[in-house]
Amino acid sequence: MTQTQTISLTINGEAVTATVPVRSNLVDFLRNDLGLTGSHVGCEHGVCGACTLEVDGAMIRGCLMLAVQADGATVTTVEGLADSPRGQALRDAFHRRNALQCGYCTPGMLASALEYVEAGRPADRAAIREHISGNYCRCTGYQAVVDAICDLIGQGAKA
Amino acid sequence: MKAPDFVYVRPGSIAEALALLADTDADATPLAGGQSLMPMMNFRVAAPGKLVDLNGLAELRGLRVENGMVRIGAMTRYAELLASDDIRENIPLFGLALPHVAHAAIRNRGTIGGSVALADPAAEIPALLLVLEAEIHMQGLAGTRAIAAEDFFLGLYETALQEGEIVTEIVVPARKTTEQFGFYEFARRHGDYAMAGVALKVGGPDHCRIGFFGVADRAIRATRAEVAYRDGGVPAAMAALDDLPFDGDLNAAAKTKRHLAGIALKRAFEGIS
Numbered sequence: 001m002t003q004t005q006t007i008s009l010t011i012n013g014e015a016v017t018a019t020v021p022v023r024s025n026l027v028d029f030l031r032n033d034l035g036l037t038g039s040h041v042g043c044e045h046g047v048c049g050a051c052t053l054e055v056d057g058a059m060i061r062g063c064l065m066l067a068v069q070a071d072g073a074t075v076t077t078v079e080g081l082a083d084s085p086r087g088q089a090l091r092d093a094f095h096r097r098n099a100l101q102c103g104y105c106t107p108g109m110l111a112s113a114l115e116y117v118e119a120g121r122p123a124d125r126a127a128i129r130e131h132i133s134g135n136y137c138r139c140t141g142y143q144a145v146v147d148a149i150c151d152l153i154g155q156g157a158k159a
Numbered sequence: 160m161k162a163p164d165f166v167y168v169r170p171g172s173i174a175e176a177l178a179l180l181a182d183t184d185a186d187a188t189p190l191a192g193g194q195s196l197m198p199m200m201n202f203r204v205a206a207p208g209k210l211v212d213l214n215g216l217a218e219l220r221g222l223r224v225e226n227g228m229v230r231i232g233a234m235t236r237y238a239e240l241l242a243s244d245d246i247r248e249n250i251p252l253f254g255l256a257l258p259h260v261a262h263a264a265i266r267n268r269g270t271i272g273g274s275v276a277l278a279d280p281a282a283e284i285p286a287l288l289l290v291l292e293a294e295i296h297m298q299g300l301a302g303t304r305a306i307a308a309e310d311f312f313l314g315l316y317e318t319a320l321q322e323g324e325i326v327t328e329i330v331v332p333a334r335k336t337t338e339q340f341g342f343y344e345f346a347r348r349h350g351d352y353a354m355a356g357v358a359l360k361v362g363g364p365d366h367c368r369i370g371f372f373g374v375a376d377r378a379i380r381a382t383r384a385e386v387a388y389r390d391g392g393v394p395a396a397m398a399a400l401d402d403l404p405f406d407g408d409l410n411a412a413a414k415t416k417r418h419l420a421g422i423a424l425k426r427a428f429e430g431i432s
Contacts, residue, residue, distance in 0.1 A: 003166055022210075052264050066167070069169075069193075130258070135262075
């Protein structure tokens with residue numbers, strides 16, 4: 001019989017209690033049980049970065065963390081970012097710079113970008129590329145993504 | 160794919176974890192950062208009956224410097240090591256090498272003890288610990304013990320860790336002011352497992368320690384090259400690698416690994432600081 005456990009956590013500012021199969025990873029729980037399909041599933045072994053999301057302030061792979069491990073955690077997905085000022089500036093920068101085409105990598109890319117920008121790191125293209133090296137994008141060639149992150153850092157400097 | 164079913168337990172103390180792991184009928188496996196075990200379970204290469212999640216054990220987190228030694232809890236994450244001033248000052252080799260461990264999101268979860276216990280031949284941590292003369296501390300129901308890194312890594316995913324034991328602490332001597340360090344690795348893309356890599360500790364013109372990873376079935380010291388360096392410098396060390404048990408893999412044949420090891424060694428020496 002499938003093992004289950006009940007977990008309580010905060011997702012995008014809302015308290016959630018749910019009973020989950022222990023073998024379910026966090027991103028499957030968010031997508032299948034809660035309908036938060038913004039986080040994407042790609043490789044399911046931590047390589048592609050499509051499922052990257054924020055748990056307790058750090059970006060992590062949603063496919064390499066079990067949902068039961070998020071008991072008590074604070075989770076922010078791309079849906080949560082959409083409504084927040086921090087996410088809006090990021091989204092605008094990606095839009096302005098054409099930093100996506102098909103959009104499959106974008107939720108993970110945004111989570112990675114946000115961690116970089118919010119750590120106060122510089123608009124250094126090589127450092128940004130290193131930081132997003134765990135997020136595969138097959139459309140943009142990354143150039144536009146780096147442009148968008150630099151843009152956002154520039155705005156912060158002016159503000 | 161998705162992981163097969165298992166029983167999940169999250170102990171609140173080391174004693175509780177060890178008692179859970181001692182139940183051999185349950186086929187229990189400790190879960191550290193999960194950045195290797197989870198993919199292995201998703202691929203169904205690993206199918207433990209019971210996962211004993213060590214992430215609730217605060218006693219295994221964090222690090223401190225004590226009597227010239229840096230004592231690092233096994234569940235300390237790479238990102239915490241990279242952010243630590245104590246590490247920057249006392250283990251500069253970590254600063255050179257850890258940015259090459261996978262990607263930022265993986266470093267936010269992956270732990271030093273997990274890498275030690277897994278002993279992936281292409282991982283950086285085992286080679287770093289060989290070069291740094293680190294000691295691995297373990298605990299089981301029978302008690303605690305410590306083993307030099309040199310005697311810990313025995314083969315492909317094979318270590319001196321006994322069933323029911325967990326790695327609790329990694330103890331690394333703080334740098335001496337005379338010591339310099341070097342690191343270089345070849346990977347197809349940044350963050351990929353190394354095709355060949357090397358870590359160095361140079362104590363002076365007549366003393367160095369050289370540790371390779373990604374070239375054999377385990378992280379391995381190049382003792383002949385260390386002696387050759389003393390007598391003939393870097394070119395002699397580069398020429399003294401033929402006795403290492405180079406293994407080919409998906410990325411490169413043994414002969415290519417031998418070549419890359421020499422170049423990595425040269426570049427690591429060029430970059431010592």
